[in-house]
Amino acid sequence: MHKPFNILQAAILKALTEALFHEIDMKITPDQVVDNIQRQFAQFHGNMPREIGASLVLLCLLMGGPAFLIAGPAWRARRVRNRLERTSNNLLQDIGKIRGVVYAGYYGHWEGDSQKQRPNPVLAQIDFALPADRVRGPADMPIAPFHGRDLTDRDILGPGDVPESAGVIVIGSGAGGGVAAATLAAQGHDVLILEAGGHYPSERIxxxxxxxxxxxxxxGGLQNTRDHDIIVFQGRCVGGSTVINNGxxxxxxxPGHTHPMADDVLAKWAALGAPVDEARFMGAYEAVEKRLGVAPIAPRSGRNNGTHLMTGWTAHAAATGDPQDAAAPVTWFSKNYGPRSEGGAGNAECAYCGYCNTGCPYGRKQGMAQSFLIDARRKHGARIMADAEVVRIRWKDATKDDCRVADGVELKLADGSTHFIRATQGVVVAAGALASSRLLDRSGVLGTGLDMSLNISCxxxxxxxxQVRAWDEDQMATYVDRGDYLLESHFQPPMSMSTLMPGWFxxxxxxxxxxxxxxxxGVLIPADRQGSLINGGLHFKLRKDVELPLLRRALATLSRVHFAAGAEEVYPALARGQTLKRGEDIDAFFSRHLREADDVTLASSHPQGGNARNADPGKGVVDLDCRVHGTTNVIVADASTFTSCIRVNAQLTTMAMAHYATAERNPFT
Structure with a gap:
């Protein structure tokens, strides 16, 4: 096995493990923790292992250099504690990132290769049962595969089958690319889908x-903004983020799902110069929902943690008497699982194993690779290539009506070889808000990567x-739309939970x-048009007079909801791990401990904007039909086209936008 961390870096990891677990009953050795980390990072794409390695060396120097490696665990633990007490927030973030790596190496420990695996001492220590070991009653969904809905290796072109040309090249296979590819293929276009990541059908998850x-x-889930304030989660595989999201x-x-006092997103787009035909856009929603079988999840799949949020909110809202609280929808998420067929053999309903964010090994989630990509490939003959990263769009020498015409794309395969594929009709860019902006920038399109938005979770x-046993259910089951922010139930499997769990030692x-x-x-707050790409990295700052007060207010509300549901104490995701006790002044607590973004752990799975729709070329990268301004045959069909932050989970609206851009006309004429 290739080891991404050298001898010195591995020694630092071991020393930090011994410090963080000092006087703790470890069920595996520090050496095993380091081996687990080496094995995990050996599978990463990109430069993140190198970045973490450099952080390790810097951290060691700040902790005392060689003395940190030579001294015993007790001295190291004191050294880390002292540094935490007097360190700057920027350094605290670096320490926090390494802390998460170490905890992942411990709580992500695995014995054997099967789903059931051998007895795992780490999981036994926290009384966690893997899905294969759980006992389900007759009223429960069995945790079993639903076979036959995945793309197979026969559906994926091999590295030796790179075509010379295609009618339409779709870059990206996620929510936008999958819908656009299927829609265009159904119109008779010769479609080629290029995905930078690998192909992982259910049986390989x-x-x-x-x-x-x-x-x-x-x-590897560690992508972050330039100043490390916000982790940004995105998929890199066939199906994109639809593989690793909660559906x-x-x-x-x-109505009934959106707060009546919430901002009207479509009206805001229109005011910014980017109207949509609302009837047609709602029709796009309906078409996507029908294909995916979108429906509210069954309450049994969120019976513990999901109902906890609903119970707590009901009690909290009754106590406040606030009309905005009273008007908030409190309900079950609608998802693309199923279809549900009660009591029948065709029931593909979610088996609520709790592992949505690392892919569904049971074939029950209808991501792109189980729905629109299947349609594009098997019904309409589209071709799909995995491990195929598009470097840039190449343009024809001659213009048409003073507009540039895409000639094709330059492609790099996993083996490092490069290729050019001609597009005889056009190119659809749907690699996600960040990757699409970077690609268009490399291709010479001006103005990309500006006015980016995030839905930020904490x-x-x-x-x-x-006992709650929140781990034995759907990761995200219920939500409250409070109008200015959302509250969402969520729970993670052990490794992921350990990295987001606040606290030290x-x-x-x-x-x-x-x-x-x-x-x-968690709370979900909108951060509207505050980001931009600088040298490919996302620069994103929360405003002290807008997002930070909203974040404090949302976290305070969620803490009250937890206490209203019976919590003994609450652990907000503060970098220093402070505990909030019952009876404490909650507003004062957050005013004292949350003064800037890096005081708290923030993440986003919903980057938006960067190539915004706008009728004015000076205010947006694409026009109202999602065609890149100044081009004839390049369409953008993902969340990068959103003119402002949409406030809620972006999956369905991304799909609807891709359908809207491609369904009712030939976008290349």
Missing amino acids: THKEADMTARLFVD ICLRVKQ PVVALMPG GDHFERMRNYGRLASA
């Missing part, structure tokens, strides 16, 4: 979190008086030992 995050996520399907406006964990260990007593939810 396991519950080994370390492997799946390394293989399926951009930068949530929300419209930007829908978790809050609660210790309950008794024994505090973190005890919180993980109480894994079965934990409930968890």
